[in-house]
Amino acid sequence: MSRKEAILLAATQLFAKRGFSATPTSAIAKEAGVAEGLIFHYFRTKEGILSNLLNEMTESYLSESRDRMDHCATGLDAIKASIRFHFQFSRDNSEALAVLIRDFPFSVPRGGETLSKLTKDGADRVTHLWEECIDRGKKDGSIRGVPTRETALLLWGMLTGVSRLQILGPIEVPDLTHHIIDFSVRALSGFTEKKGGKAAVLSFSANALLVFS
Amino acid sequence: MSRKEAILLAATQLFAKRGFSATPTSAIAKEAGVAEGLIFHYFRTKEGILSNLLNEMTESYLSESRDRMDHCATGLDAIKASIRFHFQFSRDNSEALAVLIRDFPFSVPRGGETLSKLTKDGADRVTHLWEECIDRGKKDGSIRGVPTRETALLLWGMLTGVSRLQILGPIEVPDLTHHIIDFSVRALSGFTEKKGGKAAVLSFSANALLVFS
Amino acid sequence: MSRKEAILLAATQLFAKRGFSATPTSAIAKEAGVAEGLIFHYFRTKEGILSNLLNEMTESYLSESRDRMDHCATGLDAIKASIRFHFQFSRDNSEALAVLIRDFPFSVPRGGETLSKLTKDGADRVTHLWEECIDRGKKDGSIRGVPTRETALLLWGMLTGVSRLQILGPIEVPDLTHHIIDFSVRALSGFTEKKGGKAAVLSFSANALLVFS
Amino acid sequence: MSRKEAILLAATQLFAKRGFSATPTSAIAKEAGVAEGLIFHYFRTKEGILSNLLNEMTESYLSESRDRMDHCATGLDAIKASIRFHFQFSRDNSEALAVLIRDFPFSVPRGGETLSKLTKDGADRVTHLWEECIDRGKKDGSIRGVPTRETALLLWGMLTGVSRLQILGPIEVPDLTHHIIDFSVRALSGFTEKKGGKAAVLSFSANALLVFS
DNA sequence: AATGAATGAGCCTTCATTCAT
DNA sequence: TATGAATGAAGGCTCATTCAT
Numbered sequence: 001m002s003r004k005e006a007i008l009l010a011a012t013q014l015f016a017k018r019g020f021s022a023t024p025t026s027a028i029a030k031e032a033g034v035a036e037g038l039i040f041h042y043f044r045t046k047e048g049i050l051s052n053l054l055n056e057m058t059e060s061y062l063s064e065s066r067d068r069m070d071h072c073a074t075g076l077d078a079i080k081a082s083i084r085f086h087f088q089f090s091r092d093n094s095e096a097l098a099v100l101i102r103d104f105p106f107s108v109p110r111g112g113e114t115l116s117k118l119t120k121d122g123a124d125r126v127t128h129l130w131e132e133c134i135d136r137g138k139k140d141g142s143i144r145g146v147p148t149r150e151t152a153l154l155l156w157g158m159l160t161g162v163s164r165l166q167i168l169g170p171i172e173v174p175d176l177t178h179h180i181i182d183f184s185v186r187a188l189s190g191f192t193e194k195k196g197g198k199a200a201v202l203s204f205s206a207n208a209l210l211v212f213s
Numbered sequence: 214m215s216r217k218e219a220i221l222l223a224a225t226q227l228f229a230k231r232g233f234s235a236t237p238t239s240a241i242a243k244e245a246g247v248a249e250g251l252i253f254h255y256f257r258t259k260e261g262i263l264s265n266l267l268n269e270m271t272e273s274y275l276s277e278s279r280d281r282m283d284h285c286a287t288g289l290d291a292i293k294a295s296i297r298f299h300f301q302f303s304r305d306n307s308e309a310l311a312v313l314i315r316d317f318p319f320s321v322p323r324g325g326e327t328l329s330k331l332t333k334d335g336a337d338r339v340t341h342l343w344e345e346c347i348d349r350g351k352k353d354g355s356i357r358g359v360p361t362r363e364t365a366l367l368l369w370g371m372l373t374g375v376s377r378l379q380i381l382g383p384i385e386v387p388d389l390t391h392h393i394i395d396f397s398v399r400a401l402s403g404f405t406e407k408k409g410g411k412a413a414v415l416s417f418s419a420n421a422l423l424v425f426s
Numbered sequence: 427m428s429r430k431e432a433i434l435l436a437a438t439q440l441f442a443k444r445g446f447s448a449t450p451t452s453a454i455a456k457e458a459g460v461a462e463g464l465i466f467h468y469f470r471t472k473e474g475i476l477s478n479l480l481n482e483m484t485e486s487y488l489s490e491s492r493d494r495m496d497h498c499a500t501g502l503d504a505i506k507a508s509i510r511f512h513f514q515f516s517r518d519n520s521e522a523l524a525v526l527i528r529d530f531p532f533s534v535p536r537g538g539e540t541l542s543k544l545t546k547d548g549a550d551r552v553t554h555l556w557e558e559c560i561d562r563g564k565k566d567g568s569i570r571g572v573p574t575r576e577t578a579l580l581l582w583g584m585l586t587g588v589s590r591l592q593i594l595g596p597i598e599v600p601d602l603t604h605h606i607i608d609f610s611v612r613a614l615s616g617f618t619e620k621k622g623g624k625a626a627v628l629s630f631s632a633n634a635l636l637v638f639s
Numbered sequence: 640m641s642r643k644e645a646i647l648l649a650a651t652q653l654f655a656k657r658g659f660s661a662t663p664t665s666a667i668a669k670e671a672g673v674a675e676g677l678i679f680h681y682f683r684t685k686e687g688i689l690s691n692l693l694n695e696m697t698e699s700y701l702s703e704s705r706d707r708m709d710h711c712a713t714g715l716d717a718i719k720a721s722i723r724f725h726f727q728f729s730r731d732n733s734e735a736l737a738v739l740i741r742d743f744p745f746s747v748p749r750g751g752e753t754l755s756k757l758t759k760d761g762a763d764r765v766t767h768l769w770e771e772c773i774d775r776g777k778k779d780g781s782i783r784g785v786p787t788r789e790t791a792l793l794l795w796g797m798l799t800g801v802s803r804l805q806i807l808g809p810i811e812v813p814d815l816t817h818h819i820i821d822f823s824v825r826a827l828s829g830f831t832e833k834k835g836g837k838a839a840v841l842s843f844s845a846n847a848l849l850v851f852s
Numbered sequence: 853a854a855t856g857a858a859t860g861a862g863c864c865t866t867c868a869t870t871c872a873t
Numbered sequence: 874t875a876t877g878a879a880t881g882a883a884g885g886c887t888c889a890t891t892c893a894t
Contacts (some may be wrong), residue, residue, distance in 0.1 A: 003854085024888060029396065035855040037891085046889060105313040121382040150392045154375060157389075162367060170333040171340065175286050176370075179363045197254020216879080237863060248880045253865060255878095429875085430864085447660050450867060462877040472868060546809040553810065576818045580801060583815075587800020588793060596759040597766065602796075605789045613826040642857080674859045679886060681857095784894060 004042050006032040008056075011049045016098035020050055050103065052114055057096050058122040061089060065129060075137020076189060079155070081182050082133065086159050087177040090166070098167045101160060127152045137190065144190040155184065217255050219245040221269075224262045230313035233263055237281060263316065264328055270309050271335040288350020289402060292368070293394050295346060299372050300390040303379070311380045314373060340365045345413060350403070357403045368397065430468050432458040434482075437475045442524035446476055476525075477541055484548045489517060493553060501563020502615055505581070506607050508559065512585050513603040515593070517565050524593045527586060553578045563616065569615040581610065643681050645671040647695075650688045651830040655737035667740045673823055689742065689752055696735050700728060704768060715828055716775020718794070719820050721772060725798050726816040729805070737806045740799060749813065766791050794823065 001009070008011045010031035025046050029036040043049045068085045070181065072078040090097050128174040130152035137143025214222070223244035227236040238259050242249040256262045281298045285291040303310050343365035348357025375393065379386040427435070436457035440449040451472050455462040469475045494511045498504040516523050556578035563569025588606065592599040640648070649670035653662040668675040682688045704747025711717040727738050769791035774841050789831045801819065805812040 020396045025890085026888075035858095037855055038853080040853075044890095078339030114385065123384045124380060134886095146396075147392065150387065150389055151396070153378060153386055154371070154389055154392055154396060157378045158367070158371040159374070161372070161377065162370030164374065164377075165366060165370045169336060170329065171364055172361065176363055176367055179360065180367055183359075183364070183367060183400040183894065187396040238865085239863080249864090250866085250881065251879055254880095257865095259864065451869085452867075463876055463878095465870065466875080468877075476798070541855095542809065549808060549810045572822075573818065576813065576815055579804060579812055580797070580815055580819055580822060582800030583804045584793070584797040585800070587798070587803065588796030590800065590803075591796045592791060595762060596755065597762045599792055600789065601795055602789055605786065606793055609785075609793060609826040611792070613822040664886085669874065676860065676887085677858055677884090680859095683886095727885080 001065065003032070003034050003038060007034060007039055007042060007049070007098055009055060012053060012095050012099060015050070015053070015103060016095035016169075020099070020103040025079070040107065050099075051118055053099060054115075054118055054122070057093070057100050058118075058125070061100075061135060062122075062125055062129065064089070069129070069133060074140050074142035075133050075135070076142035078133040079143070079184060079188065082130070083155075083159065083181050083184065084177060086163070087175065087180075090163050097163060100166050100168060127156055131154050136190075137188070141190045143188050146188060151188070158184075215245050216245070220247060220252055220255065221262070221266060225266060225308050225312060228263070228266070228316065229308035233312070233316040255395060258399060260328055264331060266309070266312055267328075267331055267335070269329055270306070270313050271331070271338075274313075275338055275342065276283060277302070282342070282346060287353050287355035288346050288348070289355035289398065291346040291349065292342065292343075292356070292397060292401065295343070296368075296372065296394050296397065297390060299376070300393075300418075303376050307380060315378045343368050347401075350401070352405045356401050359401060364401070371397075376399075429444060429458070429460050429464060432459060433465055434469060434475065436478070436634060438521050438525060439481060441479070442521035442528070444524070445528050457543060473541055477544055478542075479522070479525060480544055480548070483519070483526050484544075484551070487526075488548075488551055488555065495555070495559060500566050500568035501559050501561070502568035502611065504562065505556075505561040505569070505610060506616065508556070509581075509585065509607050509610065510603060512589070513601065513606075517587050527590050527593060553582055556581050560614075563614070567616045569614050570618070572614060577614070584610075642671070642673050642677060646673060646678055646681065647688070647692060651692060651734050651738060653693070654689070654742065655734035659738070659742040687756055689738075690737055690757060692735070693754075693757055694762070696732070696739050697757075697764070700739075700763055700767065701761075703728065706766070708772060713779050713781035714772050714774070715781035715824065717775060718769075718770040718782070718823060718827065720800065721769070722794075722820050722823065723816060725802070726814065726819075729802050733806060736802060740803045740806060766795055769794050773827075776827070780829045782827050785827060790827070797823075 011023070011028050014027055014031060026036055028049070029039055039046075039049065043052060049202040052177045053055050065085055066069075071077040071202060072081050082151055086118055127149070134143055134146065134151050138145060138148070158180065162173070162176055165171075214371055220241060224236070224241050227240055227244060237396050238252050241262070242252055252259075256265060261288065278295055280296055281294040282291040340362070344361050347356060347359065347361045347364050351358060351361070371393065375386075375389055378384075379389075433454060437454050440453055440457060452462055453464050454475070455465055465472075465475070469478060479610050491508055491511055494507040495504040498507050542544070554574070558575045560569055560572065560577055564571060564574070584606065588599070588602055591597075592602075646667060649667050652660070653666055653670060653828075664678050665675055667688070668678055668737065678685075678688065682691060699820065704721055705723055707720040708717040710718050766788070770787050773782055773787045773790055777784065777787070801812075801815055804810075
């Protein structure tokens with residue numbers, strides 16, 4: 001592992017545990033086993049480390065996420081796969097995601113130009129991904145006629161909100177992957193959904209009752 | 214307005230704008246028009262201000278929220294009212310909520326005993342509120358058989374996640390109140406739902422179609 | 427007990443325990459059960475409390491000390507009585523003396539005019555007292571021909587040094603009263619000492635020999 | 640002179656003149672001609688400087704003192720040498736000793752663990768040294784049958800008390816070295832002392848008489 | 853590439869003292 | 874006499890960043 005990588009690794013762990021602004025560069029240097037000056041040789045500022053981390057994470061999150069979506073038959077399936085992936089990523093890279101969720105969008109003081117642009121770009125690309133899924137689902141009939149952008153924002157907010165609870169919150173939060181999938185599928189699934197699943201059946205019978213009452 | 218209130222007000226605005234740790238007490242004093250020392254006369258530490266703010270907000274959020282819930286006929290209605298209230302509160306007190314969302318649970322370095330207890334208590338009470346609604350809805354038939362705690366956490370995560378996006382996020386987020394209500398109602402509503410409402414009607418027709426197709 | 431006395435009492439205890447400069451006036455006020463402002467009503471400054479305390483203590487120490495000395499038959503007896511009194515005073519008023527020893531002569535930052543004059547006067551009067559004893563002893567033959575001022579300073583240094591060790595030092599120091607008396611008597615006693623005691627006998631015979639040699 | 644040494648030197652001078660707690664780190668930095676931050680780079684706290692100073696002084700005092708003692712023929716000579724050394728050290732390092740005497744054992748607020756351990760250790764080692772001399776003198780007959788520990792404490796108290804008077808006191812105190820040596824020798828010397836000196840002669844003859852009486 | 857000494861601005865907090873009531 | 878809100882200067886310490894080696 002190169003010294004640069006050692007620094008990034010140490011920074012990830014410490015940012016995740018204490019947060020960006022509560023982590024001194026001296027702590028990063030010590031944890032990485034390098035001199036403090038080297039940090040500023042590789043990354044120009046402390047924010048530079050964060051930029052670098054966020055960049056990597058965003059790329060990896062987005063590309064993997066897109067990968068899963070591309071292998072799905074319908075838009076709704078893509079949504080389901082994305083949710084599943086999100087929480088798997090959250091488990092596999094919980095430290096990295098903690099950084100993302102803790103300090104990604106906002107907590108940076110005087111958000112340097114670079115960093116806030118990075119933030120905005122990341123947000124745009126993620127919501128874009130969800131919008132694609134939804135539009136695709138609406139076309140292929142797997143998703144009902146929900147407003148695209150609003151729903152995308154809702155989903156993204158839900159996932160980050162729940163992950164934030166899990167990773168940083170003060171209470172015990174179990175794995176909610178399946179519940180969130182069920183919840184979302186019930187909320188989104190369109191008319192031609194053929195997959196069945198308990199949810200669809202239940203809805204059906206519910207309304208049948210209404211008809212006859 | 215007493216000087217103490219002036220300090221709290223100034224702190225709210227500045228914490229909301231810059232975040233807790235990026236706001237020097239000197240800035241609070243200047244904004245409030247008092248000597249810096251007075252801050253420590255009233256609140257013993259900088260964290261003391263935050264504790265005080267969070268306490269007030271949590272109490273007001275919880276009591277008002279419970280108030281709305283108590284005037285609802287069914288559990289599902291209570292959920293809807295709570296969601297509606299959440300976003301109204303978010304609009305009315307956007308600065309206060311920004312503090313809550315930005316720094317409430319987490320970003321405080323070495324969260325003093327008081328503060329982390331406060332955080333945990335707040336979290337417990339909020340989730341409890343949601344659990345009550347859900348259980349009530351399951352009893353009165355307005356909510357389907359979802360797991361109580363998991364769903365409560367999901368809802369709370371969703372609301373805070375979306376609010377965080379709106380208040381602190383780098384992208385424009387419109388008012389999602391109605392979409393989130395629709396979304397949640399579709400995901401939660403039980404069989405005997407009589408209230409109608411657009412969502413219910415839509416569901417109805419959807420299934421009617423299935424029957425005849 | 428008047429409020430003024432309550433303040434003095436509280437100050438004595440706290441100064442003794444923590445030292446003058448480490449004791450905030452707020453602590454004194456709280457301990458005394460009065461408002462902080464009252465301290466400055468009675469004594470003009472924090473140093474004023476100390477002045478007052480030191481004044482009282484010095485007066486009481488000096489007048490009592492002189493009292494004992496006046497009832498002694500010889501100068502050496504007066505020395506012995508003074509030493510005995512010093513350690514009795516030290517036991518009876520250990521807190522007061524702790525203040526005296528800790529902060530009396532020196533530790534006052536920017537020693538206000540009043541305070542340093544007080545200090546100097548106290549020192550002059552104490553050494554004067556010892557000098558009187560010694561001169562008296564030299565006249566009545568109970569004390570050998572030691573240099574007056576030097577011996578007075580030596581004795582005073584010894585007493586304060588040992589008390590300092592006892593009261594403030596990090597190690598256990600037993601009561602040294604009798605050892606110090608013995609030590610000093612051996613060092614000081616003159617030829618005509620009649621009181622007996624091993625030391626006196628030895629000295630006496632010593633001179634007999636001299637006469638014959 | 641390295642910057643670290645410059646800091647220590649400046650601190651010694653200022654602590655000696657004004658005392659530890661009345662000396663701001665900013666003053667030390669200015670006096671040493673370095674940035675204030677550098678102080679905390681080398682010593683972690685302000686107390687760290689003091690620890691460092693006290694450590695050095697204690698070591699040098701103890702080792703030199705022991706050195707002198709080891710070259711003495713008798714226990715009493717060792718005592719005399721130690722006293723002589725104490726006041727020579729006091730003259731040569733009057734500033735350093737001022738720090739030691741002013742703030743060594745006590746005046747440090749909330750004496751950090753390190754510091755109070757240092758204090759206790761120093762005290763233990765010094766008294767030990769004196770005890771050794773006395774025991775040695777009692778064995779070789781140069782010191783009479785005085786209680787070891789009590790006498791050691793007495794001597795130590797006397798030396799520090801007198802030095803304190805000289806260095807910090809409000810009155811002029813001449814060099815008392817020889818008087819203290821005389822004083823102590825008279826108080827301590829044993830019967831078989833052959834070295835001559837007035838005191839020794841007197842004691843000697845004293846015993847001769849006793850034999851015959 | 854790598855080190856770590858050195859900087860200096862800024863922060864939270866303490867505290868003696870004043871003053872209106 | 875008595876209160877305690879209010880002040881503001883000062884202090885110890887942190888930390889991102891620079892720079893000579």
